[in-house]
Amino acid sequence: MSEDPTVETLLARLEQLANARRPWESHWRDISRYVAPGLEHQAILSAIEAGGASRPYGSYNAPNIYDHTSLMAIDRLAAGEISLVMPASATWHTLRSSEPFASAASDAELRWFDELTRYMFRMRYNPSSGFALAGKAAVKGRAAFGTSVIYVEDAPARTLAAPVTYRHIPLLENYLAANFEGVVDTNFRVFTRTARQCVERWGERCSTKVRDCARDPKRQDDAVTILHGVMPKPDDDRHGMDFVSYYVERDERHLLGKGGYRSFPYIVFHWNRENQGPYCEGPVALALAEIKSVNMLSKQEYIATQQWVNPPTAQRDDATNPPNLNPGAPNPGLLSETGELLIRPIVTQQRPDFARAIIEAKHNQLRESLYVNLWQILIQNPQMTATEASIRAQEKGDLLGPSGLSLQEGLARMIDREFTLLEGRGVFRPGRPLAAPGGLQGHEIGVTFTGPLDKLRRAGEIVGMQRVLELAGAMAKFGKPQVLERFDLDEMLDIAQDIHGAPRSMFKPLEDVGQAEAASQQVDQIKTLTELAVNGGNAAKAVGEGSAAFSDMLAMAQNAGVQP
Incomplete structure (x- = not known):
């Protein structure tokens, strides 16, 4: 088993990551000054810009801002992305098996996916989880700086109502690195806590200096700089965790503890990555x-x-x-x-x-x-037909698609992280409320986004269905009604349900529909047979030959529960 890296090794790696990030920092400060003065970590920016003095960042930059258009535009851009990609008032994704050659999901599996999706949204938007605030800050930070970070962690002390916590991490706290494929898999986060908070978190593992400060009422609120380093585990590490974690008191060069994660806990959102680096520019650049x-x-x-x-x-x-020069003055x-x-x-x-x-x-x-014009609400005039409205919706989806896709890439990684945490809690095991159906045991679960932007992008399918139906209707009126028999109405209904993101529970189970349809057909056949038998019996009775046939048919109808 490999030896743990020393504190000096971790601090040396931090210095390397800091050197790689340094060219971005002045750019981020310019953006923060003019676009998002309250978004970044105030203490860090004040210490860098004002020689260590701590004061409100908004008042520090107020003399630089004479026009508020950029401030309002970045808020509008963030609000537009949230409303079209991840609105809090709707379920903006569904779940499916990610097996590429798996057979079509059964109705029971689709219902389980819907149930799991609803649970995840209840968990995510629980007020104690912090997702709503973290998500809004991350979307705004991504639009402003091009890169933003959310920390997604297990909350073992909480019930399954809110088992996951979400926190937005200011960009200047993160020192990121990416692997060969360009996926961010390393973060050395530098942040500050008071001495009292450190002792509450790590207890006797804190350094002697920090523990002494925490016991002193005059020094218990002294700032302590903490390094949290997360990186892929070494190849020869057999602990079972995919990522190793270290907490270090940076100034005291003291190791607080070591841990691990089954998946990378820092979810990084990018605006438009044109290289394999961990940072990128946003529209403000x-x-x-x-x-x-x-x-x-x-x-x-x-x-x-x-x-x-x-x-x-x-x-x-x-x-x-x-x-x-005062009015009326002599x-x-x-x-x-x-x-x-x-x-x-x-x-x-x-x-x-x-x-x-x-x-x-x-x-x-x-x-x-800053895309403000594109994020305006789609206006439909009273003279617009449904087909015209669908075409306009499709055009809007095409224009806004690239921005939404890059945001969804980060959301997909966040959902994978949530699955890892829920799986660690055993919620998918047999006998638990969210146990997967037998056909899905061992399958990877993937996500399909169904937010308003995805519906806009798929509006072309609805337009195509409408046009084909209109053409078929016209052909039927001109003497070819058999073309209508080619439509699979059940399949059309399933496609429309998928595009519009409606829950599967609005439909009856397929087997129930089949049984009801078969029973209805059987009852109709018996009623028809009974009517024929009665008519035939009357005719036979007139000639004295039909009483036996009538009795047999009447008995058959009564056995089927049909009263003639």
Whole structure:
């Protein structure tokens, strides 16, 4: 078995990751200053930017912001992505077997997938899980910085109502690395806690200095810098965990403990990765120069407006009194003997209206760069047909698709992590409430996204079905009604249910539908047979030959429970 890395080895790896990340940091600070001043870790940014002084980050950057368009646009972009990809008011994914050549799922398996999906959404949106806040911060951070991180961890002290916790980790706390395939599998997270909090978490495993601080009322809130390093386990490690974890007091160079994870607990979301590195740029990166220029122009507009409304004045050197420009104020000595004013406003070429026109043009460019125009609600006028509405929905889905797909890539990894944690709790074992049907035992479970954006992308299928039905209806009216017999209505209903994301439980089980249909057909056949028998018996009775046939048919109908 391999030896554990020393604290010095872990800190050396942290230094390597910090050097690799350093070119990104000034870029992130610029973005945070103009787009998301409250999103990043205030203490870290204040320490870096203000020489260690801690103060509210919003007040620190307030002098830099003269135009709030970028602040509102990034909020609108994040809200639009959440509403179309992962809305809290709907189930935005379903579950299926990920076996590529598995047979079609049975009705019982589909119902189990639906039940599991509903449970996962109840678990995820439980107020104590923290997913809603962490998800919103991660989506906004991804749009602003191009990269964001959520920590997904087991909550062993909680019941199955909320067995998983979610926390957004500020980007500057993370030092990431990716494997050969470009998948992020290493994170050295650096964060701070008070001495009292460290002792609450690790107890006697803390260093002597930290324990002494925690016992001292005057020093118990002193900050302690913690390193949490998570990386793939060494090849010769046989502990069974896929990732190893180390907690270290960085300044004291003291190892707090070692653990492991069955799956990578840090879920990394990217905007648009064009390389295999762990970080990428977001839409703000391309618009940052425009954002800075808009703020600069807005500052000049304020100055021009002040000069236009309250211009400086020019007066003679021998004026006895400074002018009083308040309304109704007397100004003796500022009028010549001929009645000419001895003071004049200095009005140059200030044009606040011209500056506003330029700023509005730049605002439109910013809205285009940050997708604000694309995230507007789809407006349907009263004259629009259902087919036209479906076509517009499909076009919107095509335009917004790339952004949503990259977000769903991170969500898929998060769902895999959730499955790992639930499996560790044994919720899928036989006899448990969420035990999988026999046909799914040992199968990998995959996710299919069904949010509003996915419905928009699949709107073309609904459009195609509508057009084919319209054509078939027209052909039937022109003397070829047999074309309608080619439609499989059950299959069409299943396709529509899948596209619209409706629950499978809205349908009766297939076997119940088959039995009911067979029973209905049998009853109809018996009723028809009975009517024929009665009519035949009456005719036979008229000639004295049908009483035996009538008695046999009547007995058959009564045995089937049909009253003639």
